[in-house]
Each structure stands twice: as structure tokens, then as C-alpha cells.
Amino acid sequence: MKSVCRWFSNLQITTKLRLVIWLITLTALVFTGALLITNTRVALRHIVVERLTTQADIIAANSTAALSFQDRNAAYETLSALSVDNGVIAAVILDAHGELFAVYPEGKERLDKFATLQSSDHVFTPSELFIKRPILFYGEMIGFVGIEYSRKQMTRELWLSSGIIVLFLVGAAFSAFLITALLQRGITRPIQELAALADRVAKKQDYSIRATWLSKDEIGTLAKHFNKMLGQIQTRDKRLEAYNRHLEEMVTRRTEQLEDLNRQLEHKAQHDVLTQLPNRALFEDRLQHAIVRAERNQEKVALLFVDLDHFKRINDAYGHEAGDQVLLQVARTLENCVRSEDTVARFAGDEFILLLSGLNFMIDVNVVAAKIALEMSKPIEYKSTPLNISASIGVAVYPDDAANAELLLKAADVAMYHAKNQGRNRYQFYSSEMNIKIGERKNLETELLRAIEENQLLLLYQPVMDLRTGAIDSLESLLRWQHPRLGLLPPAKFLPYAEESGLISKIDHWMLSNVCVQAKAWEKQGSPIHVRVNLAMRDFLRKEFFDLFFDLLQKNALSAERISVEIKEHVLMDETPLTVELLQMLRKSCIQLSVDDFGTGYSSLYALQHCPVDFVKIDGTYINEIHDNEENDMMIRAIVAMAHSLNLTVIAESVESYPQLAYLKQLDCELAQGYLFYKPMPREQVEKLIL
Amino acid sequence: MANSDCNSKGHAIPRPVSRQSGIIGLLLLLVGAFFSSSANSDELRSKKITAGFVFNFAKFIEWPDLPPAAPIQLCVYADREMLNIFAELSGHRIAGHEVKIVAFSTKELNNCQVLYIDRSRQNIFQCADIKHHARLLSVSNIDNFVRQCGMIGLFEVDNKLRFTINLDAVKRSELKMSSHLLRLAHIWRGKKQ
Known part of the structure; x- marks a missing residue:
């Protein structure tokens, strides 16, 4: 059933x-x-x-x-x-x-x-x-x-x-059969048509088809509603289609944007954001190609490693915007110095590198290098202020100086450092001897970093005498490096490297905090002596450093009068609104300021007058030559007279003999230091003098 | 009324005891009785059958203008024995009419519906007596009765009673005769004169 x-x-x-x-x-x-x-x-x-x-x-x-x-x-x-x-x-x-x-x-x-x-x-x-x-x-x-x-x-x-x-x-049965056959079509045909229609719609997914059998019975109603439903589906379909199209358009647009972005990213990945020059990656790639081609064509490839001299100073003094402007200008200048087929790339920070390929004569390279050196020495205008800038250029040539791209780069780098050490603002061709010095320098940097971390640095103190009373006026703190292999090293041996590698900030910080702690310790022991500290001043002209300085004073509950800061003469030379402002801040907080090595640079009397300076330290070379020639003596006299007329206290350093002392006394020089009185000595010794 | 008058004037024949039984039954009864009791039972039986026939003829005849309550007067002209046999039929009813048996007399002839003349009275009968009675059914077993003037003549064939009807006489009369009767009868149509 x-x-x-x-x-x-x-x-x-x-x-x-x-x-x-x-x-x-x-x-x-x-x-x-x-x-x-x-x-x-x-x-x-x-x-x-x-x-x-x-x-x-x-x-x-x-x-x-x-x-x-x-x-x-x-x-x-x-x-x-x-x-x-x-x-x-x-x-x-x-x-x-x-x-x-x-x-x-x-x-x-x-x-x-x-x-x-x-x-x-x-x-x-x-x-x-x-x-x-x-x-x-x-x-x-x-x-x-x-x-x-x-x-x-x-x-x-x-x-x-x-x-x-x-x-x-x-x-009758036969008639019924016939009548059924005839009438049944009237019932089933519309149903069959409807079914066939539904089938067609389902198979073709075509919702525009309509039922045509529109009788007034239930099937007609069904067909009518079916049509209505199809209509709704069609409308919905259209809407969906439109939406899809919209989506597709959006996707296309997004894809285009992505591709665009991708291109930009690719460009960015290969180019420097600021100067739009090829970056290191793209440059290395081009270098590889250039070397391969040079090898095949028996040609030469020259690398010019350009490093801006004292770029950090511009950044510090005028802000990053100025630095960026300088970099941009330099980039354009460099581009103008070479042929269009040569590559100018920004390597890092203030380092640029030029790739000259297809060269036959070294003279070509010489010409280009000389031209660059000349162009770079021209001042760059920033907000109507001419900024003096120069570049040190290292040149290395393939296949003469190196066998591959990596070594060639290193050689150019070495040559550049050599140029820097030679006194900047020059170009230097690579020679194989340079490599050894470079090795030393690299080692020193590594060791210096370790020295700070492992506390190999130490401070010596040299008493500064008051010539009027003959008593110890203050102590100058002097940095030394107790090198585990080379022994005790003076600052001149390592500070330039520290300055180049950026370690100088750490060293400044280290010195400052040590001096503060020591000064406080002496104060507690009943000898509130004034300590002078030499700072490289690179970071000193940053506001953050001042905050740090004041923090240290506060932490140690140390009066600002206990500390005076000695700055190099050229800091005054680079007088900028920011420098003046910061120095005045320093002055307001009662920290005294000395100008170190006075007379060696191109000191501006104007700067001396406007900067809040308390002391002027006459450079040791002048003191050493007292009585050797008249001009020197006149110079000392002039400096002292000028300082006095500006209400500045004069300090003489490197005083080694009594005639020198006598002369200084004669000039009413207030303070002096030197081997004649005391050598720089460790804390324990100096404490014997002052406590 | 005429009938009752007739009855009182004619010889009344006593009614039979059983009126319920049919004529045929009666006849057969009579036949049976004669067979067993009488020496000349054949003759008696024949007479009884004849009487039965005459009675039955009346059933197939229609008399014009016979009032519903009027009797059918059956006038018998026969010997004593025959008359007695007829008398047993008296009182029976035919179509509502009572049957009256009357001994024949010329005077009474006007009141008779049926006249039976037995062969034994052959000599006395004259055709003239019945000739003018148009409403009288005349029956007789006299030989050549229908040839003379009678309507129904009885005769025996193979020991069975049969009858001849004079169709001329019936037509001349005012009587209506049933076709059933005619079908059984020998028909005599009169002389071709």
C-alpha cells in the first residue's frame, strides 16, 4: 500500500x-x-x-x-x-x-x-x-x-x-475517457506550463520570463503571484547586480589604489623619502649591475662616498627642518654634478654615495670629485641665513681598489673617513694603507662603548688657583679612559671617535652625573668646592639635556653655583637664537659658563658680548709662548683687557713656570691652572688638598 | 317487478340445498351420483348435463333492458324428471340476476328469458310460438331445431354434448351473444333461400 x-x-x-x-x-x-x-x-x-x-x-x-x-x-x-x-x-x-x-x-x-x-x-x-x-x-x-x-x-x-x-x-467509459482527456488538459496544461516555466527559470536563471496563462481560477492566481514573485526577484537581482557592479568598481578602484600604493611603496622601498634619491638597497642593486657590466666591458666603476661635515651641528642648532633642507639641497647639488646615467643615492643620515660607471680614465673621477668638493663648500641658504657646510669625499674605484661591490663600498667609506681625518672639506682616493687605520678606529668605537658600560672612564681633578689669594678656587674635572690594554688615555685620543659615533652624548651624561654626585659628596664633607665640567656641547644645546641637568642637580640637592660648564669656543660661533636662549636659561639657573680654548677659533666679540658667559679661558698655546714673542704677549694682554672690560673672569691654563705666572699676575689675570700648581689628580689626592 | 309477478304465476321449482358450489361442480356431483345409484344413470346424467348447458348459456347472453334486480326466468318445457333437475338450478345468480325455473306455458312466454324445449315435447312445440319473441333465447335438443326456428340446438357427438347456433336467429333477435359461446358452437347460418 x-x-x-x-x-x-x-x-x-x-x-x-x-x-x-x-x-x-x-x-x-x-x-x-x-x-x-x-x-x-x-x-x-x-x-x-x-x-x-x-x-x-x-x-x-x-x-x-x-x-x-x-x-x-x-x-x-x-x-x-x-x-x-x-x-x-x-x-x-x-x-x-x-x-x-x-x-x-x-x-x-x-x-x-x-x-x-x-x-x-x-x-x-x-x-x-x-x-x-x-x-x-x-x-x-x-x-x-x-x-x-x-x-x-x-x-x-x-x-x-x-x-x-x-x-x-x-x-460511457470511452466518453469519460475522451472528456477527461479534453477537460483535464484545461487543468493540467496551466500547471504543466507553470512547472515548465519554473523549470526554465531555475535552469536559465532568467527571471524576466513570465507566465502567460492567466485564467481566473486558483492556477491563474498562482501564476499571477508567481509572476509577481519573479518580478520581485528580478528587481532584487537588478539591485544586487547594481550592488555587485558597484562592489566590483570599488574593488577595481581599491585595486588600482593598492597597485598605486604598491608602486609608491616599491618606490619608497627603493628610494629615500626625503630626497627621492635611490636608497641603499636600490643603490646596492645598481652597483652590482654596474660591476657586472664593467667587468664585461673592461671598464671602471667609481664610488664617491660623500659625508657632510658637521651636519649634526646644523640639525642641532637650526632644527631638523633646516637639516632636511640642507640634505635636499645637497641631493640636488650632487645630482647636478654627475651625468644623468650616474646614480646618486642617499646612504644614511648625512651620507650620500655616487656611482659613476663606464669610466675609462681616472681623471674623470678626479674632475667629478673636485667639482663636488667645490660645490659642497658653497654655503646653503636656509630662511635667508647662509649655512656653511662642507663634505668629506672618499673615492674608490673598481676593479683597482676592490674586487666586489661590498669591498668597494668599504673602501670608499674608508677613504671618506680618511678625508675627514685629514681635516674635512676634501676628497680622498682610497689606498690600501687606509684600511689599517680604519680597523683601529672600529675597534676603538667598540671598546669605548664597552668602557662606558664597564665603567672604565674616570675623572681627574685639577685645582684652579686664585692668583690674588693663592688658594684653590675650584676644580676642573678632566676625563680619562683607563684602557685595559693601552693604559690611561687622554680625551684627545678617543673623544673625536666618540663625537663621530655619537657616543659623546653618553659620555657627557656620564661626566655630568659623576661630577654632580662628587660635588655633593664634597659638600657633605664640608668642602663646598666649585667644579668645572667640560662638555662636548653637542647634546648640551638640546633642551632635553637641560632638563636632565636640572634633574641631576635636584636629585643631588646640589646648588647650581657649585657647577660651571665649559664650552668650546665654536659653540659661541654657531650662535643661533636657540643657543642663546638655552645659554640664558643656563645662566638664569645660576650655572656659570666658561668659554674654553679662547683665542683659537674665530671668536666673535659680538657673541661674547651677548652670550651669558662668566669666564674666559685663555688657550694653553698662548700661555706656553709667553715671552717668546711680542705678538703673543700682546694677544694675551688684549684678551685679558677685553674680558675685563666685558666683566668676565679670566682663567689661564697650562701655566708651567713662574715667569708665566708673574706675567699673568701682572695682567691681573684672576685664575690659573697648570703643572706649576697641580697636575690633574685622582679624587683621593685632590680630597687631601681640599678637605 | 314483472319477474316477481311471473314467479308467482308460474310453477315454482324448489331451490337446491347448496348454493355455494359452482354449476360445474354441481353437474359433476350429479353425474357421480347417477353413475352409482341409477340403472339408467346414463340418461339421467345426459339430462343433467343438458340442464347445466342451458343454465350456462344464460351466462353468455346479454338481454337488453333487463333491470338489474330482475330475475332471469328459465322456462322449461320437458318431462317431470327433467323439470326437477332444472328446479335444482333455481335461485342461482347470473351476473346478479336470480335464476328462476318456470314450467313452460304459452302465456308465460313473454316473461321468459330462456326457453328450453326437450325432445320429449317435440310434438307440442311450434315455431310460431317463439317467432315473435325477440328477447327470448330458445334452446332445444330436438333434431333440426335450429333449422326450424330455434337459436341453439343441442346434439351429442362421441358421447359428448355439443351445440349449434342459428346465427340468423341470434341476429334477428335483440340478444347479444358472447363470442366465447359462438367459438364453441357449430354455426348454422340459415338456408340459402
């Missing part, structure tokens, strides 16, 4: 509908047929009984005379009229006593059957029908008529009628 149900549910709707209609029709027809045949059978029986009854009654009516007058022949004749009825087997006339009066045809009568029947009755046996009717005459029953009827005839008639019925039913 389940499988039948499943089979049925899987059928096509047409088949289903047809099947249902046919089944119903067939059932109805079968029942109708059965009913009709049964009815026919009953009716047939009734009709036969009626007919025979009538016939019997006619016989009865026609037999009255024969019975009345005992005329058996006449009775026989009357009965013989039944011979026209094929179904009649036999007919009898009985008298009032039931005795046989007449029979037709003779020999077939069944009197026993008639005897059992009532006067007016009939009975069906399997094969026959017996009918008995009374013969009435003037209300008197004068006899009976009996008819024995064969049911064969009836059966035949029934078969005939049934046959006709079946024929009609078959006709």
Missing part, C-alpha cells in the same frame, strides 16, 4: 488526474452496471411475471366458455395460442377441483408444481417459472390456468439486456 502511494505521488499530475477520474468513472460505471443488471434482472422477472400473468388471465377469460361447456378442444385451442411465446414450456387449464382439463403441449406439464401454488401465485425454480391464475366467471372460480415458463428465455433476455448495458457503459 505504501509503495502504491509512493508510486502514485511520483506520477505526473496529468497521469494522476486521469487515473483518479478513470478510477472514479470505472467504479461508478461498475456499480451502475451492477445496479442496472440487477435491476434489469428484477424488472425482467417482474415483466415476465406480469406478462405471463396477463397471458394467463387472457387464457382464463377465453377459457370460461370451454370450461362451462366441457369443451376440451376449445380449451386446448385457447392454450395453443401460447405457442407463439418461445419461453412457454407448457400451459394447463385446471377445473375448479384442480383436475387437469386441458394441457398444451401435452406431456410436459408439471401438475405437482401447480398443485402447491395458491390460486394466484408464481414460483421460480432454477430453470423454470410457474404461474397460476384463477379462472373467474361471474365471481365464481371455475378453474385455473397454469403456465410453465422456461427461464432460459429469461436468462437470454437478461444476457441481452446486460450486454446492451455493458455496451452503453463501455461507451
Whole structure:
């Protein structure tokens, strides 16, 4: 039963509908047929009984005379009229006593059957029908008529009628079949069309198709709503498509932007942000190529390593903006100095490098280097202030100086350092001897770093004498490096390297904090002596350093008067608004300021006048030459006179002899230091003097 | 009313005891009785059958203008024995009409519906007596009765009683005769004169 149900549910709707209609029709027809045949059978029986009854009654009516007058022949004749009825087997006339009066045809009568029947009755046996009717005459029953009827005839008639019925039913079934086939299309076709439409929509994803069958029945409603739904889907689709297109456009735009960004990044990865020159990576790449090409073409490649002199000072003094401007200007200048096929790259910070390829003569390189050196020495204008700048240039040539790119770079670098050491603002060709010095320098830098970390630095103190009283006025702190291998090194041996490598800031910091701690310690021990500290001043001109300085004073609860700072003469020379401001800040906080090595640089009297300076220290070279020549003595006299006229205290250093002392005293020089009085000495020794 | 008058005037024949049984039954009964009791039972049986026939003829005849309550007067012209046999039929009803048996007399002939003339009275009968009675059914077993003037003539064939009807006489009369009767009868259509 389940499988039948499943089979049925899987059928096509047409088949289903047809099947249902046919089944119903067939059932109805079968029942109708059965009913009709049964009815026919009953009716047939009734009709036969009626007919025979009538016939019997006619016989009865026609037999009255024969019975009345005992005329058996006449009775026989009357009965013989039944011979026209094929179904009649036999007919009898009985008298009032039931005795046989007449029979037709003779020999077939069944009197026993008639005897059992009532006067007016009939009975069906399997094969026959017996009918008995009374013969009435003037209300008197004068006899009976009996008819024995064969049911064969009836059966035949029934078969005939049934046959006709079946024929009609078959006709009806056929008509139903035809009508179903015709009408069912009216139901199933729209459904099939709708299904086909849905199928087409699903397969083609085409939502513009519409159902055309729009009848007013439920299927029409379904089609209408289906159309509406399709419409909605189409609208939604369009919107989605538009949205997709928008998204795609956005993606395309974003992709373009990304590609653009990528290009920019690539450019950035290969170029310096500030100057837009190729960076180190791109340069190294180009160098590789240039070397390969040079090797193939038997040519030379020259590297010019350009390092700006004192660039950090510009940065510190005028700010990074100024530094950037300088770098930009330098970049342009360098580009202008070479051919367009040469590469100018910014290597790092203030380092530039030039790659000249396809060269045949060293003279070419010389020309370019000289030109660069010349161009670089020209001052650069920044906000209408001319900034003096120069460059140290190291030149190395492939394949003369190095076998590969890395070594060539190193060689140029070495040559550049050599140029720097030679006194800057010059170019220097590489030579193999340079490598050794470079090695030393590298080592020193490493060792210096370790020295700060491992506390190999130490401070010596040299008393500064008051010439008027002959007492110790103050102590100058002097830096020394207790080198584990080279022994005690003076600042001149390592400070330049420290300055170049940037370690100088750390050293300044170290010195300052040590001096503060020491000064406080002495103060606590009852000797509040004034300590002078030499600072490189590179970082000193930064505000952060001042903050640090004041922090140290505060931390040690040390009065600012205890410390005075000695700065090199050139700091004053690079007088900038920021420098002046910072120096004034220093002065306001009661920290005294000395100008060291006065007379060696191009000191500006103007600067001396405007800067908040307290002391002027005459350079040792002047003191050493006292009495050696008149000009020197005049110079000392002038310096002292000038200092005095500016209300500055004069310190003489490197005083080694009494004549020198006498001369200084004669000039009213206030303070002096030197071997004549005390050598620089360690803390323990100096404490013996002051405590 | 005429009938009742007739009854009182004619010879009344006593009614039979059983009126329920049918005429045929009665006849057969009588036949049975004669077979067992009488030596000339054949003759008696024949007479009884004849009486039964005459009675039964009346059933197939329609008299015009016979009032519903009027009796059918059966006038018998026969010997005593025959008359007695007829008398047993008296009181029976045919179609609602009571049957009255009256011994024949010429005076009474106008009131008679059926006239039976037995062969034994052959000599006395004259055709003129009945000729003008258009509403009288005349029956007789006299030979050639229908040829003379009678309507129904009785005769025996193979020991069975049969009858001839004079169709001319019936047509001439005002009587209506049932076709059933005609079907059983020998028909005599009169002389071709």
C-alpha cells in the first residue's frame, strides 16, 4: 500500500488526474452496471411475471366458455395460442377441483408444481417459472390456468439486456475517457506550463520570463503571484547586480589604489623619502649591475662616498627642518654634478654615495670629485641665513681598489673617513694603507662603548688657583679612559671617535652625573668646592639635556653655583637664537659658563658680548709662548683687557713656570691652572688638598 | 317487478340445498351420483348435463333492458324428471340476476328469458310460438331445431354434448351473444333461400 502511494505521488499530475477520474468513472460505471443488471434482472422477472400473468388471465377469460361447456378442444385451442411465446414450456387449464382439463403441449406439464401454488401465485425454480391464475366467471372460480415458463428465455433476455448495458457503459467509459482527456488538459496544461516555466527559470536563471496563462481560477492566481514573485526577484537581482557592479568598481578602484600604493611603496622601498634619491638597497642593486657590466666591458666603476661635515651641528642648532633642507639641497647639488646615467643615492643620515660607471680614465673621477668638493663648500641658504657646510669625499674605484661591490663600498667609506681625518672639506682616493687605520678606529668605537658600560672612564681633578689669594678656587674635572690594554688615555685620543659615533652624548651624561654626585659628596664633607665640567656641547644645546641637568642637580640637592660648564669656543660661533636662549636659561639657573680654548677659533666679540658667559679661558698655546714673542704677549694682554672690560673672569691654563705666572699676575689675570700648581689628580689626592 | 309477478304465476321449482358450489361442480356431483345409484344413470346424467348447458348459456347472453334486480326466468318445457333437475338450478345468480325455473306455458312466454324445449315435447312445440319473441333465447335438443326456428340446438357427438347456433336467429333477435359461446358452437347460418 505504501509503495502504491509512493508510486502514485511520483506520477505526473496529468497521469494522476486521469487515473483518479478513470478510477472514479470505472467504479461508478461498475456499480451502475451492477445496479442496472440487477435491476434489469428484477424488472425482467417482474415483466415476465406480469406478462405471463396477463397471458394467463387472457387464457382464463377465453377459457370460461370451454370450461362451462366441457369443451376440451376449445380449451386446448385457447392454450395453443401460447405457442407463439418461445419461453412457454407448457400451459394447463385446471377445473375448479384442480383436475387437469386441458394441457398444451401435452406431456410436459408439471401438475405437482401447480398443485402447491395458491390460486394466484408464481414460483421460480432454477430453470423454470410457474404461474397460476384463477379462472373467474361471474365471481365464481371455475378453474385455473397454469403456465410453465422456461427461464432460459429469461436468462437470454437478461444476457441481452446486460450486454446492451455493458455496451452503453463501455461507451460511457470511452466518453469519460475522451472528456477527461479534453477537460483535464484545461487543468493540467496551466500547471504543466507553470512547472515548465519554473523549470526554465531555475535552469536559465532568467527571471524576466513570465507566465502567460492567466485564467481566473486558483492556477491563474498562482501564476499571477508567481509572476509577481519573479518580478520581485528580478528587481532584487537588478539591485544586487547594481550592488555587485558597484562592489566590483570599488574593488577595481581599491585595486588600482593598492597597485598605486604598491608602486609608491616599491618606490619608497627603493628610494629615500626625503630626497627621492635611490636608497641603499636600490643603490646596492645598481652597483652590482654596474660591476657586472664593467667587468664585461673592461671598464671602471667609481664610488664617491660623500659625508657632510658637521651636519649634526646644523640639525642641532637650526632644527631638523633646516637639516632636511640642507640634505635636499645637497641631493640636488650632487645630482647636478654627475651625468644623468650616474646614480646618486642617499646612504644614511648625512651620507650620500655616487656611482659613476663606464669610466675609462681616472681623471674623470678626479674632475667629478673636485667639482663636488667645490660645490659642497658653497654655503646653503636656509630662511635667508647662509649655512656653511662642507663634505668629506672618499673615492674608490673598481676593479683597482676592490674586487666586489661590498669591498668597494668599504673602501670608499674608508677613504671618506680618511678625508675627514685629514681635516674635512676634501676628497680622498682610497689606498690600501687606509684600511689599517680604519680597523683601529672600529675597534676603538667598540671598546669605548664597552668602557662606558664597564665603567672604565674616570675623572681627574685639577685645582684652579686664585692668583690674588693663592688658594684653590675650584676644580676642573678632566676625563680619562683607563684602557685595559693601552693604559690611561687622554680625551684627545678617543673623544673625536666618540663625537663621530655619537657616543659623546653618553659620555657627557656620564661626566655630568659623576661630577654632580662628587660635588655633593664634597659638600657633605664640608668642602663646598666649585667644579668645572667640560662638555662636548653637542647634546648640551638640546633642551632635553637641560632638563636632565636640572634633574641631576635636584636629585643631588646640589646648588647650581657649585657647577660651571665649559664650552668650546665654536659653540659661541654657531650662535643661533636657540643657543642663546638655552645659554640664558643656563645662566638664569645660576650655572656659570666658561668659554674654553679662547683665542683659537674665530671668536666673535659680538657673541661674547651677548652670550651669558662668566669666564674666559685663555688657550694653553698662548700661555706656553709667553715671552717668546711680542705678538703673543700682546694677544694675551688684549684678551685679558677685553674680558675685563666685558666683566668676565679670566682663567689661564697650562701655566708651567713662574715667569708665566708673574706675567699673568701682572695682567691681573684672576685664575690659573697648570703643572706649576697641580697636575690633574685622582679624587683621593685632590680630597687631601681640599678637605 | 314483472319477474316477481311471473314467479308467482308460474310453477315454482324448489331451490337446491347448496348454493355455494359452482354449476360445474354441481353437474359433476350429479353425474357421480347417477353413475352409482341409477340403472339408467346414463340418461339421467345426459339430462343433467343438458340442464347445466342451458343454465350456462344464460351466462353468455346479454338481454337488453333487463333491470338489474330482475330475475332471469328459465322456462322449461320437458318431462317431470327433467323439470326437477332444472328446479335444482333455481335461485342461482347470473351476473346478479336470480335464476328462476318456470314450467313452460304459452302465456308465460313473454316473461321468459330462456326457453328450453326437450325432445320429449317435440310434438307440442311450434315455431310460431317463439317467432315473435325477440328477447327470448330458445334452446332445444330436438333434431333440426335450429333449422326450424330455434337459436341453439343441442346434439351429442362421441358421447359428448355439443351445440349449434342459428346465427340468423341470434341476429334477428335483440340478444347479444358472447363470442366465447359462438367459438364453441357449430354455426348454422340459415338456408340459402
